[in-house]
Amino acid sequence: xxxxxxxxxxRADMVLRRTHAQKARIVLLVAFVLAFPFFASRYGLTLAxxxxxxxxxxxxxxxxxxxxxxxxxxxxxxxxxxxxxAGILTARLGMPWYASTLxxxxxxxxxxxxxxxxxxxxxGLYLAIATLAAQEIIIWVVTHWEVVTxxxxxxxxxxxxxxxxxxxxxxxFYWVVWGLAGLTAxxxxxxxxxxxxxxFIAIRDQDIAAQVMGVDLFRYKLLAFAISSFFVGLxxxxxxxxxxxxxxxxxxxxxxxxxxxxxxxxxxxxxxGSFFGAAFMTLLPAALTNMSRALKNSIPVIxxxxxxxxxxxxGLVIILFLIFEPxxxxxMWQDLKDYFRLWPFSY
Amino acid sequence: xxxxxxxxxxxxxxxxxxxxxxxESVSLHFGGVTALLDVSLEARQSEILAIxxxxxxxxxSLLNCISGLYHPxxxxxxxxxxxxxxxxxxxxxQSARLGIARSFQNIELFRHxxxxxxxxxxxxxxxxxxxxxxxxxxxPAEREQIEFRHFVEDIIDLLEIEAIRKQxxxxxxxxxxxxxxxxxxxxxxxxxxxxxxxxxxxxxxxxEDMARFILDVNEEHGVTIVLIxxxxxxxxxxxxxxxxxxxGQKIAEGPPDEIRRHPEVIQAYLxxx
Numbered sequence: 001x002x003x004x005x006x007x008x009x010x011r012a013d014m015v016l017r018r019t020h021a022q023k024a025r026i027v028l029l030v031a032f033v034l035a036f037p038f039f040a041s042r043y044g045l046t047l048a049x050x051x052x053x054x055x056x057x058x059x060x061x062x063x064x065x066x067x068x069x070x071x072x073x074x075x076x077x078x079x080x081x082x083x084x085x086a087g088i089l090t091a092r093l094g095m096p097w098y099a100s101t102l103x104x105x106x107x108x109x110x111x112x113x114x115x116x117x118x119x120x121x122x123x124g125l126y127l128a129i130a131t132l133a134a135q136e137i138i139i140w141v142v143t144h145w146e147v148v149t150x151x152x153x154x155x156x157x158x159x160x161x162x163x164x165x166x167x168x169x170x171x172x173f174y175w176v177v178w179g180l181a182g183l184t185a186x187x188x189x190x191x192x193x194x195x196x197x198x199x200f201i202a203i204r205d206q207d208i209a210a211q212v213m214g215v216d217l218f219r220y221k222l223l224a225f226a227i228s229s230f231f232v233g234l235x236x237x238x239x240x241x242x243x244x245x246x247x248x249x250x251x252x253x254x255x256x257x258x259x260x261x262x263x264x265x266x267x268x269x270x271x272x273g274s275f276f277g278a279a280f281m282t283l284l285p286a287a288l289t290n291m292s293r294a295l296k297n298s299i300p301v302i303x304x305x306x307x308x309x310x311x312x313x314x315g316l317v318i319i320l321f322l323i324f325e326p327x328x329x330x331x332m333w334q335d336l337k338d339y340f341r342l343w344p345f346s347y
Numbered sequence: 348x349x350x351x352x353x354x355x356x357x358x359x360x361x362x363x364x365x366x367x368x369x370x371e372s373v374s375l376h377f378g379g380v381t382a383l384l385d386v387s388l389e390a391r392q393s394e395i396l397a398i399x400x401x402x403x404x405x406x407x408s409l410l411n412c413i414s415g416l417y418h419p420x421x422x423x424x425x426x427x428x429x430x431x432x433x434x435x436x437x438x439x440x441q442s443a444r445l446g447i448a449r450s451f452q453n454i455e456l457f458r459h460x461x462x463x464x465x466x467x468x469x470x471x472x473x474x475x476x477x478x479x480x481x482x483x484x485x486x487p488a489e490r491e492q493i494e495f496r497h498f499v500e501d502i503i504d505l506l507e508i509e510a511i512r513k514q515x516x517x518x519x520x521x522x523x524x525x526x527x528x529x530x531x532x533x534x535x536x537x538x539x540x541x542x543x544x545x546x547x548x549x550x551x552x553x554x555e556d557m558a559r560f561i562l563d564v565n566e567e568h569g570v571t572i573v574l575i576x577x578x579x580x581x582x583x584x585x586x587x588x589x590x591x592x593x594x595g596q597k598i599a600e601g602p603p604d605e606i607r608r609h610p611e612v613i614q615a616y617l618x619x620x
Binding site: 010011013014187190191193194195196197198199201202204205208209210211212215216217223269 | 414438440443448456457459460467468469470476481482483484489493500
């Protein structure tokens with residue numbers, strides 16, 4: 001119930017969680033995230049870590065595409081920058097994982113800002129093609145700059161250490177991933193409560209008016225690319241440290257499209273939507289694989305067609321979302337909350 | 348209960364009557380099309396200057412030149428506050444810092460933001476806290492947001508939009524959107540306010556409200572107003588001076604009563620008689 005809440009200061013009115021229900025939900029969520037690894041199976045933890053990393057990447061992409069309205073097909077390339085920077089610094093120079101991760105984020109932010117320069121002149125589909133070029137250029141560099149990246153060969157990254165403990169199990173890495181995912185979400189939510197985030201949304205909604213309000217388009221578009229790429233680079237660096245192996249095949253254009261699908265299905269311009277989309281797009285293939293495994297005995301031919309079923313389902317889900325809920329899973333969650341907001345007296 | 352206005356709305360340091368904006372023989376061409384030809388005008392601190400003229404006369408082009416969206420090929424645009432500024436080649440985000448605020452003919456609000464967020468976005472140039480503290484939303488960042496919340500609440504009171512402050516502007520009625528656009532321009536703490544047809548498409552009652560708000564801003568806060576408007580009744584009632592454009596040229600300038608009887612103006616509006 002939301003009625004009967006009266007704020008007497010603007011400060012209280014401007015906090016993130018205003019109602020008791022909201023506060024209760026966030027406490028439950030944090031409690032669940034903290035308790036999950038103690039109950040989950042190894043497989044469950046693997047999936048949770050994948051979802052966590054994808055959430056960070058999806059929030060990063062959402063800052064650029066969902067909030068600032070600058071479409072990007074370079075996600076895979078930017079993740080590659082993060083993963084290779086972190087991998088090389090740790091594997092070749094022996095940097096601790098947290099230092100190499102931070103450097104990787106900063107390097108990716110810089111690369112993202114450079115590839116964001118065309119955004120000042122290009123919009124929509126034209127910008128999509130320009131960022132596609134970024135994707136292809138980065139992967140080309142990664143596969144051909146053999147002295148540094150090792151070319152098409154896999155780069156082996158040692159296990160990360162934290163406080164003298166090897167982060168070599170899913171259980172241990174879970175804390176790293178979800179700690180950083182929580183921080184990413186918090187930073188992003190805060191960003192959009194201040195002038196930077198509002199400038200980004202203003203650019204998306206009405207760029208001419210944004211200019212007249214004093215937003216320097218060049219500066220803020222590049223900043224959006226940089227901040228977005230920072231978090232995308234973080235996701236890439238975590239992949240490097242989590243998988244202990246970096247190969248270029250993990251960062252192709254397919255990844256860029258997959259992440260775009262995540263934020264569309266989850267909800268553009270929304271942090272929670274990024275999480276929903278990341279979870280959905282990570283868990284759906286896993287669920288399909290498990291389902292077909294279970295059916296293997298009754299329908300023997302299913303093994304051969306699993307990949308096709310997976311791809312078709314993927315496409316079908318995206319089409320269905322675009323038709324029935326273009327605002328994504330976030331909107332469904334919002335509708336559910338709205339329904340219970342005044343429940344049971346919803347008139 | 349009236350809360351009153353607690354903040355400084357107008358950042359101009361001039362006293363009423365001083366020269367604030369000077370447009371010096373400005374010409375603007377798009378390829379072979381001449382939008383403005385040798386237009387000169389002046390606006391003085393705290394006056395209401397109306398720009399009228401038939402469709403396509405170049406009124407909006409002139410405002411776009413002043414706010415930096417267009418750059419004229421000839422002429423200069425000067426702006427005075429603590430010193431002289433040359434606006435001719437300035438970008439919009441730079442002139443916004445000088446306190447040149449405007450609204451648009453076709454509403455150009457940030458549709459997905461709430462009214463409050465639109466107004467806070469309007470405060471952009473006055474906010475100072477950096478990126479990293481903003482991401483932590485700790486201490487100075489939160490204080491700044493609260494401080495500006497107090498400021499925009501004053502504007503909300505002034506324009507009587509309390510009831511819709513948390514609604515997304517995309518869902519508001521047309522007349523309210525126009526009012527929110529005025530509010531957003533005020534959030535910039537304007538030294539001069541350029542209003543492009545603030546009353547277009549409104550009914551008589553809404554126009555009356557809007558005229559009252561414009562007069563409030565002008566009289567209580569001394570904000571200079573340059574306004575494009577087609578409703579002659581409103582123009583004659585509220586403006587101190589009127590400039591008439593036709594086919595990109597200035598054909599008349601003077602107090603409303605004079606303009607009403609000006610033969611060239613009558614001809615421009617009614618054609619050959």
